[in-house]
Amino acid sequence: MITTNMNVVAGLDIGTSKVSIVIARVQQKTLEVIGVSSVACNGIKKGAVVNIEATTEAIKKAREEAELMSGVKISSAWAGVSASHVSSFNSTGMVAIRDKEVRRDDVERVVEAAQAVAIKEDRELLHVLPQTFIVDSQSSIRDPIGMSGVRLEVGAHLVAANSMTLINLRKCAYKANLQINGFILETLAAAEAVLSNDEKDLGVAVVDIGAASSDIIIYQNGSVVFSCVVPVGGAHLTHDISIGLRTPATNAEEIKIKFGAAMANLITDNDVIEVASVGGRSARSVSRSSLAEVIEPRAEEIITLIHDAIRKSGYADMLGAGVVLTGGASQLEGMAELAEYIIEMPVRKACALNIMGLKEVVNSPSYATVLGLILLGSEKQKNTPAMAKATTFIEKIKNEISQLF
Ligand SMILES: Nc1ncnc2c1ncn2[C@@H]1O[C@H](COP(=O)(O)OP(=O)(O)OP(=O)(O)O)[C@@H](O)[C@H]1O
Ligand SMILES: [Mg+2]
Known part of the structure; x- marks a missing residue:
């Protein structure tokens, strides 16, 4: 196994629903993805560590899997910080x-x-x-x-x-044998991965709809002018399905991904789905349109809150390139259409641009953040003079040691 070299860079996205590590060779703005791993983690709530052991284990497993896939041993990664913190x-x-x-x-x-x-x-x-x-x-x-x-x-x-959020994230990574090169705002990373320069110039809002939150960043004339977080995401839809259809959360999650839709009037088929019940009761049959009727009010609420945040930013009238949706929950059928209807602007769903290598594996908006972390991280790495790199490294080690004992 070879070790990380100058143009092999790793990204670490510690999201509410999963820990993702991607290893890529970086050539200018193009990533050749060579290792990918995504591990479910319940040690994180709204971007903050609530269980050190569970988070450490998830990072360790993700690192080992990504290393195995790539044949490259990584010692460090660029990590994301949730906009909630x-x-x-x-x-x-x-x-x-x-x-x-x-x-x-x-x-x-x-x-x-x-x-x-x-x-x-x-x-x-x-x-x-x-x-x-x-x-x-x-x-x-x-x-x-x-x-x-x-x-x-x-x-x-x-x-x-x-600072405490950063210390805890760094501690978990360190325990999983991974140094953090630096932290990057997750929304900034997601936007870097999915936007073209033209969109940034024209004015655009990127909305990363994750599990716990929907994070917004707005660009005007090529620069970031506004960022904020709306504390609702895909997990709220799962919760509503679980309550509405009286089914365990894991089943609700599966049903949402396989059969869910954000707008009931998009369902044209009369397909019926089998829904597991709780407390040993037998499974029931529910139509797809009934499932969509449970999802629709919450999807509308999420998009309305996003719309309000964009309006309050004061930049709503300057978004020539409209809204770009990314993050796992943006994949819900009809989400972009609902957003276009409520926000009254062009809305597109987006995955990362300029990806080579294991392109098919990371071809999901859930990977936009981690791929952006690699892009921005490698840029920072390039711009940091060698002496500063050495000093930062020593400072990091000192910090990590003092945090651990
Ligand atoms: N195909 C799909 N259809 C609908 N929802 C989906 C789909 N795939 C994933 N999701 C939802 O996306 C959410 C996870 O998205 P993502 O991986 O971007 O979140 P995260 O980074 O873990 O969370 P956060 O950014 O809030 O910390 C979950 O709620 C999941 O149910
Ligand atoms: Mg996320």
């Missing part, structure tokens, strides 16, 4: 341009100035995402390097994560 806001920074012409270090200083905001003690700054620059009175500049002026300003989207 971050706070995000916009900030600005301003500096004097040193030599009357903007250089790289002026840009670095102004981005640093935008970070100079009070962040709560229990938070760790995860991302500073520059939006547009202003040189003197000229605004809406994407790349100010080489421009003449005396004053440089930047608008940036800042994302800060709950």
